[in-house]
Amino acid sequence: MQRFTIIISLLIATHLGLVHAAGDAERGKxxxxxxFGCxxxxxxxLNPEYPNLAGQMELYLIKQITAFRSGERKNPLMTPMAAQLSDQDVLxxxxxFSAQKAIQTGATKKTLAETETRYEGAPSGIDADFVTLPGVDPAIALTK
Structure with missing residues (x-):
């Protein structure tokens, strides 16, 4: 019973830590x-060279911004931008951006239909390793 109590306590502590580490969308804006320029x-x-971030999975955005900030991902524009952000800024x-509504384009709707057919209805954006497709140019998604 003591072991069970310890495990439950650790799970609660972990959950509270995640809640505490949540981002604030108003500060994020x-x-x-x-x-906003890109x-x-x-x-x-407005430029197809830059991905839409609206409606993207929050964990995915955190992972990508953190990767740019650490140098794991390199991009002449994003690396210095991300380097200026604190951990809380990233959150x-x-x-x-994850709270914004994604707008699906005709190309995106076609990509979503193809993805759902190919993966038998698997949801887009499963965890931090998966990009959410609505509003993301397929060419950009495939380069990550």
Whole structure:
């Protein structure tokens, strides 16, 4: 019984830590103003060279921004931008963009239909390693 209590206590402590580490979308909007030039103020990029961030999975955004910040992913524009963000900034920016509504384009709808057919209805964006497809240019998604 004592072992069970310890395990439950650890699980609760872990959960509380995750809740505490949650991002604040309002602060994220303020911190993300530097992102708006490429990704748009609502996360909808007007330039197909830059991915849409609106509606993207929060964990995926955290993972990618952190990878740019650490140098695991390299990009002449993103690496220095991400380097300026604190851990809390990353959480806040990810919370902001993930809370925005993704707009599906005709190409995205076609890609989603093909993906659902290919993977028998598997949901897009399963965890931090998977990009959510609505609003993401397939060419960009495939390069990651």
């Amino acid at each position: 303020q911190r993300a103003t530097v992102c 990704h748009g103020p609502d996360g909808q990029s 806040d920016v990810a919370a902001y």
